[in-house]
Amino acid sequence: MKFLLFLGSVRDSTPPRPARLGLRVALACMAAFKHYYPDHEIELIDALDFPVEPVFKPHFAYSKDRAPAQLNELAQKIADSDGYLMVSPEYNHTMSPALANLLNHFGSSLFSYKPSAIVSYSAGQWGGMRAAVTMRTFLAELGCLPVSAMIHVPKAQQVFDEQGEMMPGEEQADWYEYFARTIHQLEWWAQATHDHREEVDPLSKTATFKQNPAQRNAP
Template sequence: MAIAKERIELNIQLIIGSIREGRRGRSIGEWAYETAAARGDMSVELIDLKEWNLPMFDLAKPPIRGEYENRLQQLWADKIKEADGYLFISPEYNHSYTSALKNAVDYLYDEWGRKPAGFIGYGPTGGIRGIEQLRLVLIELKMAALGNALHLMRVHEKIENNRFNGDEHDVANLNYVLDDLLWWSKALHEARNIQ
């Protein structure tokens, strides 16, 4: 007799890593959110670092201790803890990712751990070098930084009225990244619950 497994609703957070004026990350994030939500196989949430407005990390206690005395840091920890996986959306700045995203990642430690991270990079080279830099940092936080990523080039040609319009190739690649992210999210969710 087969035992039916309970269906798990996984929560995937899409994190927009650019906060500058005139950014393209918001429209790319909204497009990715709509595409992911339309699938119906995960719960998705769009998180915009510009709305969180995290000041540069200067708190006395290192996040690795998990002792959050700062109210905003605790709110950020509570929000990030809700997710089973993350899709980071970041442009490439000088062969790396944004300082705002680095700052947001550095605010916490345990909340990121043992969860997968997928990526959307954009810029002249599709954000490839920036995503590579981000992977190294996330691995240090005990995350499963996935090898697959969506690299968008010439995004300015696909934005009209502040709306990103990904082509068929972009949609197919995003779904490939989401499939991978969902698989790892489920596997690591189950592993965390066994411990």
């Protein structure tokens, strides 16, 4: 199966130092995922690599074949994937605006009927857990319901180095054991939804919301 890991931070300046804690966490999560599931594909989607237009226009709002190539490519990757890991810092007790902005460029029909996993981090003691709570409702509305287990990494600068390797004094086995609960839940649900999508196309039963608000069938 195929998985995408979204890194939702575009901070790349100092101070503070180190600038990109999120990349350390993302690389560590990818390494742990490959440790448990070497036969599955996982790809990093870094919000820093997607300088989307300042005037918001979602991918599905473009005329056919008129969307920027970068958005088209990512839309296809999202559609082809079976599950998602969402890595976010905590800004003002909520998820990264960069992550929300990037995800909001794509319709929920690309994400829906697949699972997601929440990973949060911080330079302080809480590990971004307040942001993680707000991400539950966001991802549910996006259609990729998050699994129950979450990953929180407090004081990430003391846990992982720039390559996502354990800092001296940290035990890889301990962190991988902690990551495992979330990773196993994500893989289980991804396999279940993948198999059922092979039997029943969920979008044949519920139309996608792309053109007209009435498609939501709301009162």
